[in-house]
Amino acid sequence: MEYNFIAGGICAPKGFAAAGVHCGIRKNHSKLDLALIKADVRCAAAGVFTTNKVCGAPIKVDRAHLTDGYAQAILVNSGNANTCAANGVALAEECCQLVGQALGVSPEDVLPASTGVIGQPMVIDPFAAGIPAAAEKLAATPAGSWDAATAIMTTDTHQKEYAVQFQLGGKTCTLGAIGKGSGMIAPNMATMLAFYTTDAAVSPAMLQKALRQVVPGTYNQMSVDLDTSTNDTLLILASGLAGNPVIEAEGPDYDAFVAALTAIAEKMCAAHAGDGEGATHLITCEVTGAPDLKTARAVSRSVVCSNLFKAAVFGRDANWGRILCAIGYTPGDFSIDKVCVWLSSAAGEVYVCENAAYHPYSEEEAAKVLAEHDILVKVDMGLGEASAKAWGCDLTYDYVKINGDYRT
Incomplete structure (x- = not known):
């Protein structure tokens, strides 16, 4: 259209x-x-x-x-x-x-x-x-x-x-x-x-x-x-x-x-x-290769909702293990064995996880990718044809400040 x-x-x-x-x-x-x-x-x-x-x-x-x-x-x-x-x-x-x-x-x-x-x-x-x-x-x-x-x-x-x-x-x-x-x-x-x-x-x-x-x-x-x-x-x-x-x-x-x-x-x-409270980054998670739409949506939500990963993005730390962890505790009956993960932004892309395991990448390049405001997390589950997106932001000190003083 x-x-x-x-x-x-x-x-x-x-x-x-x-x-x-x-x-x-x-x-x-x-x-x-x-x-x-x-x-x-x-x-x-x-x-x-x-x-x-x-x-x-x-x-x-x-x-x-x-x-x-x-x-x-x-x-x-x-x-x-x-x-x-x-x-x-x-x-x-x-x-x-x-x-x-x-x-x-x-x-x-x-x-x-x-x-x-x-x-x-x-x-x-x-x-x-x-x-x-x-x-x-x-x-x-x-x-x-x-x-x-x-x-x-x-x-x-x-x-x-x-x-x-x-x-x-x-x-x-x-x-x-x-x-x-x-x-x-x-x-x-x-x-x-x-x-x-x-x-x-x-x-x-x-x-x-x-x-x-x-x-x-x-x-x-x-x-x-x-x-x-x-x-x-x-x-x-x-x-x-x-x-x-x-x-x-x-x-x-x-x-x-x-x-x-x-x-x-x-x-x-x-x-x-x-524009999340105190946010310095937009995090978009795109899941592909999911076995069904319900799983694709749930996995993408888990990634953008993970406080540990949100904090890692704030610190420009490509801690992909937190992404895999969030995928792993997502409700549903699916395998994580074929999961691959990329971190992407206007500064480039790094391939950080292949088949649920470490894929060699440059920490310096990853830090450059995570320095941009808009961060894209690409997750390929390798299980089917379903896909979905979710949107979130990083977790910063200012989020606590804003909500600690919200009524004042």
Whole structure:
């Protein structure tokens, strides 16, 4: 499939505007803390949420509002997760009412989301002031997407947004995304916040099906620290304004849409993992030659989740034994006898393990490879045709510093 990455994020598709403002949830007035996304029309909508038994109040509201498969706006705040607050659900519902009034849409078509500190009191006052301000600032421009991407950040060091164009039924369609998350990211659903918009025409059922198909091989394959957040949310709105025939069943157009969704999700996962709290390296593990997809995914996750290997990457130490160890404790019935491992980056590639044993390599060359920001671990299991990817980051001193002082 052919697709082109373009600028504009969530405002690149037809029919979407976004904004970010400071409403007062964060004490620092220079930080935006409220994002608003609005569609010109009522959209097909779908979502995937945290598997944590403790979940944010907005998620409960989202699940109710997505029952009919449609929505028109998304409201996101940072700084307070609206989790474990006695008035959480009522507050989230009141926020939807405020958005409905400001935008002239049904409150049931508003999807709220929150990120920040868990278990803190929350009041409506910042929203009462911020929602009208955000509505006034809405812009169908790259700046609108950028401001929204900025407003949802917590410990992220930079904004995360992408957009891609592709063809469906002879029409040019666009898919855009923004996201946040650099901590509490483990392979267990989408452990962060992500918001997707598209002007492709897709039925609610097929939109949900596409998400369910793409998430296991992308967001479920991402890890920073093995902590699954309480507020993980991935939402997608489809306006249909591109004019393609509505995707209502599986077929070539559905496959093309899933391919575009996968492409942008992989970009987002790499961006999240590479910006992990305190991280100095993005670690991507590509597993090939696995006996089946389940094993390929599990092995690649084990490698990027290994704290010992993450620490070794931070120290630029090609300690491949830690990779083999992580493969070895991966659940499943498979042999490690044919496992081969390469470490790769823009600086080159070193072959470090052949048939589960040492393969001669230069430690100096390996150190150069590991000095780059983006590190690729290639694992060939020699057992079959299945393959998978996972994304993670190194483990540094700063991760502990950031989380030791998170509330201060």
